[in-house]
Amino acid sequence: MNLYAIKAIYTFEMARTVRTLMQSIVSPVLSTSLYFVVFGAAIGSRIEAIDGVSYAAFLVPGLIMLSVLTQSISNASFGIHFPKFIGTIYEVLSAPVSPFEIVVGYVGAAATKSVILGLIILATATLFVSVEILHPVWMLAFLVLTSVTFSLFGFLIGIWAKNFEQLQIIPLLIITPLVFLGGSFYSIKMLPPVWQTVTYFNPVLYLVSGFRWSFYGNADVNVGLSLLMILLFLALCLYAVSWIFKTGYQIKT
Amino acid sequence: MSPIIQIESLSKIYDTGFEALKSVSLDVEDGEILALLGPNGAGKTTLISIIVGLVNATGGSVTVDGRDIVDDYRHTRALIGLVPQEITTDAFETVWATITHTRGLFGLAADPAYIEQLLKDLSLWDKKGEKLMTLSGGMKRRVMIAKALSHKPRILFLDEPTAGVDVELRKDMWALVRRLKDSGVTIILTTHYIDEAEEIADRVAVINHGEIIVVEEKAELMRKLGQKTLFLDLQERLTVLPESLSAFNVALSEDGNQLIYTYDTNAERTGITRLLATLNDSGIRFRDLSTTQSSLEDIFVKLVRDEA
Structure with a gap:
């Protein structure tokens, strides 16, 4: 295991976060605060409690x-797409680093x-x-x-995307609607019952x-099922990543 | 001693159908400087890219230090440093951080003393804290070299290292290449500056249309393929080439003041004695004479042209 390489990539990426603090942390915190002010305090006060929980707390x-999903995708996709775009990815690909370590x-x-x-x-x-x-541990x-x-x-999106437009398409056209319609x-x-059934197809x-x-x-659905679905999606992503590195799809010519 | 790099029947066909390499076989000896010459699109960069792991080969195999580059990539890549043709850097990183980063990717702990020496050798020490985007093109090129050497590779690939660099950097770079060779590093370089290959390489491989046309010791190549030219400065200007000289491979210069005779140094007879005798018989006198040896560039151009 090339631990130094993992550390090098990890440190490099974390340094990028520090450099782009406004974009990575401050901006999502600000937008979330605005949600609380508008939907939690102003509108939320007129909405009745859900299962005994105030709408603001709900x-x-x-x-x-919402933030974790969008930022995870955005950070990770940009992190790998940018070096691919400017060409510095050569360094990682020509180093003695396994796909798993990357x-x-x-x-x-x-x-x-x-x-x-x-x-x-x-906070x-x-x-x-x-x-x-x-349940703080489960949280x-x-x-x-x-x-x-x-x-x-x-x-995966970062590797798949051929340009910055494609990089934005999936988060914008798929993830955001899914998050908004997924009971956030x-x-x-x-x-209504029909829409409830439709929502069950939303991961x-x-x-x-x-x-x-x-x-x-x-919970809207059984917590065990929730866990199972996350693990299933995780397994799917892992499989896709291993396939990409095996074939060199969009990384190597 | 077995070669440090062995390339066997290596081929590459890109998705577009372009055949970049056609069954290339080549051995690189440990500790030598091999110059890989070829026109644009000949397959030089593809060949290097396959060896370092950036491009997947379509067929054939490559071993580095006796190990397969695919099955044993950790071992083979750890031995190699690459200075790619394009300057690609992370604009916001500092010189020190980017070189330490590369060393980490190669699985090595930080070694500030070595990096300091490396930066001093490449005249980068006073720039160590500067962001890469503030550096000039030449300085960035030095950073690329420092990155490639950050893990003390045994093999160094220099892909067009002197393209677009000034004279000073070029001199520094070749001095560095010589020092590296003296320390036992094997160097494979591609260059368009054939005079540099001529000056620095031990062996020359010429690649064109994805095929290695020739691999030869530089001196041997120049001896084998070298032609010499004899220039005779005439005492009296000629308007046309005399009939008596038509049997010789001789030409009259444009101004009519010089006869130019090209001959093969390897031929049993160079024909010089006969030419001089003919000139004497024809009453053509000359003031001075000089000869030149064809350069590697001339040989290269001839090879590529012949092949086309």
């Missing part, structure tokens, strides 16, 4: 997930950023609403698993639901 896990370095850094971001947003949320966490487990899985997914801002019990529902369960003990 929003917290959903908003954290993935651990890039995805590990992107996931670390997401976990930190999630915790910062959680920010406590400034607006009182948040209780019934952390869901946060880490989601961060890793979606950073891996972002890594409402319980699916509030939907984000399982992430948000499991994560919210770790806070308040309430």
Whole structure:
């Protein structure tokens, strides 16, 4: 195992976060705060409690997930796409580094950023609403698993994308709608039965639901199912990454 | 001693259908400087890229230090340093950070004393804390070399290292290449500056249309393929070449003041004695004479042209 290489890639990526602090951390925190002000305080006060949880508090896990999902994808996809774009990827590809080590370095850094971001947003949320966490270990487990899985997914997008437009397409056209329609801002019990059924096909529902369960003990779907879905998606991403490195798809000619 | 790099029937066909390498076989000896010459698109960079792991070969095999570059990539890549043709750097990194980063990728712990020496050798020491985007093109090129040497490779690939660099850097670079060779590093370089290959290489391989046309000791290549030219400065200007000289491979210079005779140094007879006798018989007198040996560039141009 080339631990120095993992450390080199990880440190390099984390240094990028520090350089782009505004974009990586400050901007998502600001937008989340705005959500709390608008939906939590202003509009939320007129919405009745969901399963005994105030709407503002109900929003917290959903908003954290929204940021964690989008930032995991954005950080990881950019992290690998940029060196591919400017050509510095040659260095990693010609070094004695295994695909597994490359993935651990890039995805590990992107996931670390997401976990930190999630915790910062959680801390920010406590400034607006009182948040209780019934299962802190599970909360952390869901946060880490989601961060890793979606950073891996972002890594795949970063490799697949041929240009910066493609880099934006999947997060913008697929992930954002899935997150908004996956119960981040409402319980699916509030939907008509038909739309409830449709939502069960949205993988984000399982992430948000499991994560919210770790806070308040309430969930739209069984927490075991949530965990299973994350692990399934993680396995799919791992398989795709290993296929990419085996074939050299979009990395080597 | 077995070669440090053995290339066997290596071929590469890109997805576009372009056949960049056609069954190339080549041995690189340990500790030598091999110059890989060839026109643009001949397959030089593809060949290097396959050996370092940037491009997948379509067929054939390559071993480095006796190990297969695919099955044993950790061992083979750890031995190799690459200075690519394009200057690609992370604009926001400092010189020190980017070189330490490369060393880390090669699985080595930080070695500040070695990096300091490397930066001093490449006249980069006073730039160590500067971001790469603030450096000039020449300085960036030096950084690329420092990165390639950060893990003390046994084999160094220099892909067009002197393209677009000034005279001073070029001199520094060749001095460095000589020092590296003296320390036992094997160097494979591609260059368009054939005079440099002529000056520095031990052996020359010429590649064209994805095929190695010739691999030879530089001196041997020049001896084998070398032609000499004899220039005779005439006492009296000629307007046309006399009939008596038509049997010789001789030409009259444009201004009519010089006769130019090209001959093969390896031929049994160079024909010089007969030419001089004929000139004497024809009453053509000359003031001075000089000869030149054809350069590697002339040989290269001839080879590529013949092959085409």
